Structures are given as structure tokens and as C-alpha cells.
Amino acid sequence: MGSAILNGILMGSIYGLTAVGLTLIFGVLKVINFAQGAFLMSGLFATYWFVKFTGTNPYLALVVVVPFTYFMGYYIQKFLIKPVFESEKDVREPIGVIIVTTGIWYMLDNLALMLFGAQYRTINVPSVSKAISIFGLYAPLSKIIGFFISITVSGLLFWFLKYSKMGKAIRATSQDREAASLMGINQYKIYNVTFGIGTAICGIAGAVLLPFYYVYPTVGMHLDIMDFVIVVLGGLGSIPGALVGGLIIGLIESVGSQFIAYSWTIEVIYIIFLIILFVKPSGLFGVKGEF
Amino acid sequence: MKFSEKQIKLILLMLSAIVVFLIPVFIKNQGYIQIFIVVMFFMYIATAWNFVGGFAGVLPLGNAAFIAIGAYTSTILFVQYGISPWVGMLAGGIISAIIGIIIGLPTFKLRGAYFALATIAFGEGIKVLFQNIDKIGSVNVGGARGILISYSGDSFANFQWVSRIPYYYIILVMLIILLAITVFLMNSKMGYYLIAGGEDPEAAASLGVNVAKYKLIAMALSAFFTAIAGTFYAQWILYILPKSVGSIDLSFEIAFIAIIGGRGTIIGPILGALLLKPLGELTRTYLGGALPGLHLFILGLILVLVMIYQPRGIQEVLTKIFNRFVKKMVTIKRS
């Protein structure tokens, strides 16, 4: 039981990390990025190939994965999403952008399928995958490292948004696009950067997941839906919300399944999700406009 | 002889109606008939989606749940109690409409992204439910195994034929009825209120339009007709599985077809299905075997390109071309 709780917390924080990018992008662009899972897949593959070619530690892959996914997100926003965004900027619900991100999701997933084939791949790092005992509770080192990376990355992001010039500009844009451009903030550049950061966080999540997970072209799909649930639970646009939402999901999955069949826990998650939507649609932490 | 634009359009309409009704006479290849059925099936469910997704101005992404409800209701009634699928079809439609209202009541208060996500969760929730439930009392739901409807000879009452042609005409008639209802509704008071509420809920409400009520009616209609398609699906494929009738991929596809065609227009879902489904079939048939994934890549690309260059869907440009074409015909005749 203790191990189940511990596993729930560790997995939850990592789920939370995968959702942080989604919530950040929503907070600023007010757009649900359906390509989230595909970006995660890209991060997993980038990590996989890095480890495969260099034979080093998966966590070192961050050096390559972060810039790779950052620029991927940056340029996808710049060339594919921005044109649609511009034509829809006066629309309250930019549905076109949702469709575009879905198109990107299909493209990336199937590009990976064409390039790498459909087989499952893992990296084997025995030193981090073995469960170790902490006060009699068991958890693999890779998840513990994942937990700390999740907390650190979220903390760094929070700090960046709070104190850096660019971070403040991102917050300003998320609160009032027009006013921000009257301050001389180029809103489309902010969107590019935000998208880049959001995807880079996906990349980090990929590097964190790979040591105990696997990768194949459509791997992002499950996590995609999970992330939607997490961000709404925590409050769309809220970074602490994403982490707490992730923890809740992780705990339901891990602890709940000790009482009911594991395949039923998903149903429980959806039911809780719908209840939250109806009772408090802004989620647990959602304050419109604040991260 | 001289024709006005309107007359030419009417002639074209009648011609094409004749063509569509005669296709099975000329085309003996049941493989194509099957593709036509697929295309019309998607035209139908995308049109039903359009009630809510197009006219009421929100983005439902869980409509596969209604297909599942319709398919399961009629199949369970048929397989276990011998009740004709035609009756089951109505039952499924009504159950689905009620569930649509129940789910619509709270969700219509939500806006934009939240509504989309709520419907995704609803759709997935229903799928997982069907996957996990084996039996309710003595009713065998089949769980993850699905339910096979065994073929017991051609019969109208049993909604089963070896030939695809009956299915062709059934879905064609269903489509025409649904389109007629759509045209009728959209030209009625309800249609105007719905569109007004979709475009600007606050303004519509301030004019005394009960937006929520009309949205709920739209939701009920959409759920009802989508569920009927579920029964059609079950009898047409003769096998239902939570994964195939309730999947999120199906929900997304329905929405994409309507959006690429042009949501909020009557012709949009028709054109969307007409573009995407045959294209999907052809690319899957001719490219899928050679390079797995290429066809889906192309679908993704089309989605992106249409949204960038034709954000109101392909109906806009096609309508223009069509009108120009008709005008030209008028001038040719006159000269």
C-alpha cells in the first residue's frame, strides 16, 4: 500500500510534467494543443536515438532533446499555427487552431512511423530502473529522478515566468493580448516562444519517461487524453494545477487500483473529471489569466 | 430554350439525384458500393454532428459515444431478445437523446475548450464503460469482446443482406431525410435562434432567446440521429466492439469532416465526407501498403492546409466555383 502511494506520487508528478507544457500553451494562446502527445513522442524518440548513438545516460540527452523540441515547437507555431491564429484572432473560440494542432499530431505520428517503423523500443538502464527501498517503500530510481526533474522544471518555469523579462511578457500577453502589443510586445513571437517552451517541456518529459517506459510512433495518444484530464482538473492554464492534477490522477490510478480492477480506475478518473467540470469548471487551481 | 439560374440548379439537382439513385444499377462492383456507403455514412453522422458543432457554435468531440449507444441498444435487443433492429434503432435513438440532454445540461454552460474536453471525457468514459461491463443482470453486454451479430439470411426485418445495395439505399434515404430535416430546421425560428446563440450567446440571451433550450434541443436531435447511425453501423458490419464504435478517433473524424467541409453550413459535412473519405480510401489502398502511415500523414497535411488557406472549409470555394459555373451555363444558353 505504501509503495502504491509512493508510486502514485512519483508517476503523478511525471504525468503533471507532461501536462505542464499543455497548460502553459493554453494559458497564453487559449488553444488546446492536441499535438501534445506527438511532441511527447518526439521527445521520447529524440532521447532514444541520443542514448542509442552515444551510449550515455538518458538524462544527458536533455542537452540535445530540449533545444530540439524547443525549436520544433517554435517553428511549428511560426509556420503552421500562426497563419490560422491570425485569421481567427477575433474569434472567441479558435477552433481552427485546434484542428491544425490535430493535423500536426497526425503528421508527426505518421512521420515517425515512416521513419522509424512501428516497433516498440526501450532503453535499458539497469542502474536506474531497479526499485530501491526508501523507508521500506519501493520505487525505481528512474521514477524518483523523474519526480525531482518534474519539480525542478516546474519550479524553473515558474521562476522564469515570474522574474525574467520574456517570462513577464508571456504573462502579459496571456492576460491581455492587445494591451501587450501596445507595450511593444510582439505577440506572435511570444506565441512562438511559448510554444517552444511547451514542447521543450514535453521533450524533458520524454527523457524522464523513457528509462521506465517505451516508445513507438503512436505512444503519445494515451498520454494526450490523460493530459487533457489533468489540465482541466488542475485548472486550464495553471502550472501548479497541472502538477496537482497529475498527482491526483497518479494516486487514483495507483492507489485506487488496489481496491478495484485496474481497468476500472480510468472510468473513475473520467467520472471525477466530469464532476469537476460541472461543479468547478475552472478546476482546482484555475484563476483565469494567472499561471 | 432559355433557363434561369434557378432552373439550371434544379435540373442539376434532379440529374444528380437520378445519378445517385442509379449508381448501384450501373456499378456492379460492391467494393465501390461499400465505399459509397462509408462516404454517405460519414456524411450522415457529420451532418448530425453539425446540429451542435456547427449551428450551436461549440466543438463536441465525443459523438462516437452516441454511435456506441445506438449500436449497443439495437444489437443487444436484437441478439438477445430477437427484437427487430428497426425497433432497436428507435429505442437507441431515444436513449441516446435522453443521455444527450443529460450531458448537455451542464456542459452547455461550459465554454470553448472546456466543452470540447468535457465531450472527449464523456466519449471516452462511455467507451471504457462498455469495455468494462460484461453483464448487467442477465443482459450480456460483451465487455471488451464485443458482440457479433450472426448472419441469418437476407431479411428486411432483421436488417441483414449479403448484398451491399440495400445498405446503400438505406443510408441514402437516411441521409436525405436528415438533410431535409436540417434544411427545414435551419429555415425555422429554431434555426435562427440556434445560430444567433452560437454566434453570440450574450446578445441572443439579451434579446430574450432561450439559448440553452435551443442548444439542448439541438443536442437531443444530434444524439438521436447519431445513434440511429450506430444501429445502421452494427447491422452493416455485423460486429460491434467498444473500440470500433466508441473510439476517440471516430469522434475526431466526425468533427474533422464537418469542419473541413465547412461547419455551420448544410453542405459542409457533405463535401467534407466527399473529400476526405474517398481520399482516405484511395490513399490507404494505394499507398498504405507501400508505406504505412503515409495516408494518415497526408490526412494531417490536408487538415493543416485547409485550415490555413480555407478556414471556413472547402464549401466556400466550391460554392463559388459552382455558382460561376451555373452563371456561365446561363450565359451560354442565352447567347
Add this chain to the structure above:
Amino acid sequence: MSFLEIANIDVAYGDIEVLFDVSLYIEKGEVLSVIGANGAGKTTTLKTISGLLHPKKGSIIFNDKRIDNLSPEIIVERGIIHVPEGRRLFPFMSVEENLEMGSYNSRAYDDRFETMKKVFDLFPRLKERRRQLAGTLSGGERQMVAVGRGLMAKPEILMFDEPSLGLAPILVKDMMTAIKEIADKGTTIILVEQNIHASLNISNRAYVLEQGYVVNNGDAKQLLDDPSVQKAFLGI
């Protein structure tokens, strides 16, 4: 050539045209009022100058360079700052952060602490409240932040859209005094107001807009005495 010169612009939102053949100019150091009824096109004029909208025809020339096709952030870089109607503060940022965003452009960023001191001198109230979230301020304080945020950008031209809107009469007076003070320190000012009495009093010249056309212009004090203006706006 004047400091800022708008020549014969037409502006539309989609298909709906709101400005017709509008021309106006402003000299360096002036305070210019643009007055008119609701929907006359005053806000649209400002939005066009600041690049949020682009004219369908005509030109806008600032410092001898055309700016009518530039994006807002470049126009800010050049020194034209627009303080929008309704303050448009960033509600979840503190007063200090809001002011800092004003100096986002590269001309002003390095001097931001210095400029902020000046803003605090002008509005001592803001210094007390600098850690407070802008969304929780009172109306008058919000307007101070909005003006201060404009100043933070080190503007060459500062444009105000309805700065007195929703303020108590006593605060309107304070606001106008502050604007006058800014103008006296050398900033060129374009002032859009419905409270024409208050605005014309501190202006050098003024334009009168009516349904998208410039119908009158001239010396501010003279316009204030003009019977047609009085009839139209002051209800005399």
C-alpha cells in the same frame, strides 16, 4: 512636414468602414484633442496610429517615415505609445510589473528603474501600492497605472483614449493636471475624450469627428466656444 501626419485615411473593420478620408497632423510638443460622440471613430483613429489597425488607403507619416503598415510593436519602438481605453492593465501582475511592461521596448528598457522613479514622483500613490495586483486597484489608481505605463515607454507621442472615463470629477481634474504636466515636460500628446470641456482646456488644438469624418478643427479654446460644438457635445 509635421511631427505626425495622417493623410486621407480610410479604415474598416472587416467590411464595415468607420473612418472616411480622415486627415490630421500634430506638431512636436503639442497637446491635441480629438473629440466626438460615441462611435465617431476616435478610438479607431488611435488604433490606426498605433498599428492595431491598418488603413485601407491613405498614409501615416511619423518623423518623416511612413508607419501605416508597421505592426504595433515596431510603432512602439519608434516612440508612439497608446494608452488604451478602459486602462487594459494586466490584472494578475503587480503595479510594478505593469509599469515594467510599459518599458518593454528596447529604447526604454535599460532606463526602466529611473523612469519608474519619475512615474512614482508623478503618482506617489502608486509607490505605496507597487506590490499590489493591478486587478485589485481602484478606478483612479488603475488609470494612474495606465498613464504611468505609457510614460515608462519613454514616448515621443503619448496617446490617451478616454482617460477620464469612469472617474469621479475630482479625479478627472487630477488626471488632466497630470497629463498637462507630462506635456509640459516635452511629450507630445494626443487626447481622445468625451469630456470635451476637460480635454479642450488643456489642449492646444482639436479635431472634431462625426461618423467617421473630420467635421471641424482648430484652436482648442476657440472650439470650446464654438456654438456648434457646444450644441453637439455640451448640450447647451
Add this chain to the structure above:
Amino acid sequence: MCKLNWFKFSFSLMLFFFVTLFSGAFVNSANAQKKEVVIGNILPLSGPSASAGVEGKKMREFIVKQFNANGGFECKGELNGAKIKMIYLDTKSNPTVGVTDVQQLINGDNVDLITGAWNSGVTYPASQVAEMHKVPFVVPVSVMDRITGRGFKYLFRIAAKDSWWTRDQFRFIDYLAKKTNKKIKTLGLVYINNDFGKSFDDSWLKLAKQHGYKVILNESYAETATDLTPVVLKIKSAKPQILLVVSDAADAILLQNTMANYDVRPWAVISSGGGQADPAFIKNTGKNADYLFDMSEWAPDMNKPGLKELNKKFKKAYGIDVNGETMDAYVGMHTIIAVLKKTCSTNPDKFRKEMLRSKLSTGPFTVMSYPYVKFDKDGQNVDAGLILVQVRKVGNKYERVTVWPEEDARAGFKVVFPQPNHY
């Protein structure tokens, strides 16, 4: 926005018509040639089961290429000199798509027979369509019981059905108890919650009662599960002696690695030839899969003639070793070819007659665990036998080593039971 749209509708219908004509011309020109046997293949080439589909496709291509290069059919009858043309359609593991594929293959491409579809859930409805049109459907893989026994005349299944798999799994458990003199009392069942997993679980529960074992854990997990630690922790607290598992590829890897990482070692884990048979499984689990039992129809170490040579050629052409997946395709294709050679005709009734009469035991049919391929009147390969392999360290690599039945066991290897360091 919503003014009368019948006009536009009519226009779209016209377009519909043109698309038809266009696609019709396209397809018909594509197979105007005669003198070839057209075989339709429906396989999951994209989506979750894509790796299995792609591997099977490679083997089929390999066989047909060789067959056609050798001159095609040589027999007395209409097929003399004919070559084989393969048409591959992707099912995406989706029954609707599979059914549409079969319709297209039969009516559009005029195939003479169909093979596939790997996923039971697709084979089940798709074969019904083929049956309605009297087109033979050869099933090399799908194991779901209900596929045969529907009275179909043109359906033939080479794979053993799942009740035979589970039957043999329980025979094996009995064998283990007897052989090692250990008392086996408790079973744990873990299955993926889909059509495949569910049908195994159903028959396990029945068999456990019959064989007198107590099921102390019966756990399903969703196909989309991202973390199987909760399941592993449940196994850990229930501590069944034998764990029976049925999984797809990705979750098999995840489950095995997680069990190893949490040191959850029952006396034995017996899996059911799903994901554990995927070559990616051993590659991605390695040591963690040590001592796992997997049920299989085939193993590379079975001392069968011609196998080494086949593997060498195949590896040269496609860069992968033969495996269970490719061998299923191998036997399937060779069955079709062998029977067609005898009938020298594509007539479905002749095909059925010959299928029921043949007992294929020579040449390519010597590579399987069972001695011959022979069908009963339901179209089921009657003696599709099964073997058990155990993952063992051979040299410095982990391999699937055949251990049961004893006569098929690899020389020098015996069942290790219970596994070392079990709980």
C-alpha cells in the same frame, strides 16, 4: 448561411459521381492483366499492432517474390504458368476498416482469396463478408475461438484456437506440478482488457475450476494503461504461485520490466504468445524476462530441417530474423500455394475440397511444432500443436528455449521451475 442548399447538395452529388468514375477507372486499369492469382492481404500496417502486420507482410513478400521468380505455378489446369499478385490493405486494427477492405478486395480487386487479418477482432467480422461472397479466407494467426465453428465453408484457420492455448497452458501447469513434485495451489490471472485478453480470461477461469486451482488474483488493465506498477503491486501482495498473463506488445514489455524492477517473482509466469512473442519483447526486457514461459506455435530452436537456411535468406533480404509472426505468415502462404498447386484453379469449391483433403507435411510444413497442416470441416487446423518456450540465457544472450513437450525440448535444456529467487 443556411439558405436553401439543395443546389449545393446537387453539385456535391455530381462531384460524388465523378469521383466514382475516376476511382473506378483507376482501379480497373490497375488489374486488367490475367493469368495471375490475386491474393488479398488485410493486415494492421499502421496503428497499435502495426509491427506484427509489417513483419508478416515482409515474409509474404519474401515468399511470393521467390515463387514468382521460379516461374509461378506449374500444374495441369488453368493456373499453369500463373504468378501470384499480392494486394495489401491496412486495417489499422479496426474492424470497420477490415470489413471495408474485404469488400474492396472482393469486389474491386477481384481477389481469388484473402488472408489475414492478424487481429481476432478484425478477422471475426471480415471473414463473415468473405464467406457471404464465397471467397476463401485463410487465417494464419487470429486465435479467438468464435472465428471457426460458425458453419463457414470457406474459412480456414491455421492457428490453434484460444481454448487450445489455455487448455495446453493448464496441461503444462499440471505437468510442472507432477514433474517437480511441488504443490501448486494458487493462480493469478492478468489480462489486457480487449477481445483477445478477455477470451483467454474466460477460459482460464473455467479451466482453473476444472483443474482444481484457486484463482487469487484476476486483474485486467486497459489497453491504454501507461503505468502497470499498480498491477505489479497487486501481484506482489496477492503472491500467486503461477501467474498467467495475456498481453499485447507494449504492455508485455512494461509489465515484465516493472515486475523485475519490483522483484516480483512468482514460481512461474506463463504468457500466451501475444506481446511476449514479439521480437521486440526480448530485445527490450532481456534479463528481466529470464525464466518466463511463453506459449507458442513455433520457436527458432526447434530442430527442424531447412529452418537455418530460411532464416539466413530472410535475414539477408529484410534484415530481421524469422520469428513467430513471420512463421505464421510463412505457413499461411505456403498452405495457400500448396493447395492452389493441387487444384490448379481458383475455384473456391475446389479450393475447399482440396483444403479438407490435404495433409501437408513436407517441404515448408516441416518447420512448425506440429507435424502437418490439416483442416477439419470447420476449417480449423486440427492438430495445430503448441509448445512452451522458456526465456533463458544462452551464451550471453537471452533466447526463447523450447522446453515442452519434452520431445521437442532443446537439447541440454530442462524446465526450470520454480524460478530462482521466487517469493
